[in-house]
Amino acid sequence: MRTLVRTGLVRSVGFMAPGQARMVVEEPATASAAQPGQFLEIDCTPAADGECARSASLRAPFLRRPISFCNVDRVAGTFTLAFRVSGAGTDALSRFRTGDRLSFLGPLGHGFTLPATGTCLAVGGGIGVYPLLHLLRAARERGLGTAAVCGYRSPEEAFLLDEFREVSDRTFFASDSGGLDFTGHAGAALEAFLASQTPAGPVTVLTCGPFPMMRAVAGLCARQGHACQVSLEERMGCGTGICLVCACKVRSLERGEPEYRRCCTEGPVFDAREVVWE
Ligand SMILES: Cc1cc2nc3c(=O)[nH]c(=O)nc-3n(C[C@H](O)[C@H](O)[C@H](O)COP(=O)(O)OP(=O)(O)OC[C@H]3O[C@@H](n4cnc5c(N)ncnc54)[C@H](O)[C@@H]3O)c2cc1C
Numbered sequence: 001m002r003t004l005v006r007t008g009l010v011r012s013v014g015f016m017a018p019g020q021a022r023m024v025v026e027e028p029a030t031a032s033a034a035q036p037g038q039f040l041e042i043d044c045t046p047a048a049d050g051e052c053a054r055s056a057s058l059r060a061p062f063l064r065r066p067i068s069f070c071n072v073d074r075v076a077g078t079f080t081l082a083f084r085v086s087g088a089g090t091d092a093l094s095r096f097r098t099g100d101r102l103s104f105l106g107p108l109g110h111g112f113t114l115p116a117t118g119t120c121l122a123v124g125g126g127i128g129v130y131p132l133l134h135l136l137r138a139a140r141e142r143g144l145g146t147a148a149v150c151g152y153r154s155p156e157e158a159f160l161l162d163e164f165r166e167v168s169d170r171t172f173f174a175s176d177s178g179g180l181d182f183t184g185h186a187g188a189a190l191e192a193f194l195a196s197q198t199p200a201g202p203v204t205v206l207t208c209g210p211f212p213m214m215r216a217v218a219g220l221c222a223r224q225g226h227a228c229q230v231s232l233e234e235r236m237g238c239g240t241g242i243c244l245v246c247a248c249k250v251r252s253l254e255r256g257e258p259e260y261r262r263c264c265t266e267g268p269v270f271d272a273r274e275v276v277w278e
């Protein structure tokens with residue numbers, strides 16, 4: 001595998017909801033290569049002007065952090081990263097300023113596989129909604145039907161609603177505390193959505209979010225006969241298949257035996273039938 005270290009120019013950075021940051025980065029080669037569900041390993045401290053990307057990574061006080069593509073604009077040569085500030089790395093990332101240089105590895109990982117026909121139904125919970133925006137935009141560009149079921153803690157902590165409406169034929173927003181289209185988590189919202197709607201053609205469900213939510217989504221898809229792909233979130237070290245920190249247990253569809261795969265290279269997206277939900 002060819003690993004690419006690149007630097008991009010930060011075009012904007014800010015908060016879109018409490019603790020939820022968004023950064024737009026200009027780097028045309030990365031924007032044109034990015035596939036839905038792929039991610040970057042980000043150096044969370046700015047690279048000094050003219051400094052080589054590798055030395056910038058050696059200066060960082062911690063490992064690079066994995067962040068997915070949330071949106072890509074190939075014409076402008078930019079991509080958007082959206083992230084929750086959850087620790088030192090993402091806090092440092094949220095403090096970048098316009099004009100800073102961002103060092104990253106990627107695009108990395110095996111992302112979502114778009115179906116040939118029918119409807120892409122994206123189901124996201126919390127920060128799991130982020131990669132699904134890029135996915136739905138790509139699906140619409142291919143002429144596929146698109147629908148989004150997104151779950152949040154509360155309406156005040158909900159984000160990207162307008163952006164999901166823009167790329168989806170139908171949206172259904174859920175909140176644990178009520179106040180949106182459905183009260184409950186995204187897995188329960190999916191069941192209500194499918195009971196009330198008939199999406200065009202075969203449905204492929206693509207999901208990202210908390211493990212219990214994705215387990216519920218995978219179970220529902222198995223019962224109803226929908227194809228389902230899940231994006232797993234493991235702690236990562238190298239992001240490039242070397243350290244084995246991100247090993248996850250799956251069951252090979254061909255052999256039926258449990259085995260371990262690297263989430264960073266063979267994933268993060270897997271066929272839901274392969275995942276061992278324990
Ligand atoms: C493939 C992939 C794509 C991701 N994409 C996004 C994204 O688009 N937006 C986003 O907000 N986050 C994303 N994450 C999660 C993000 O990488 C972590 O939140 C980040 O690394 C935390 O770093 P930190 O230094 O801020 O916090 P740390 O101090 O390292 O951790 C803070 C808290 O987050 C938990 N945490 C750290 N890493 C992970 C992880 N990989 N999975 C689950 N919990 C974790 C820790 O256990 C701890 O409770 C992604 C993770 C993966 C594996």
Ligand code: FES
Nearest residue numbers: 237239243244264
């Ligand atoms: S993070 Fe190192 S092998 Fe996956």
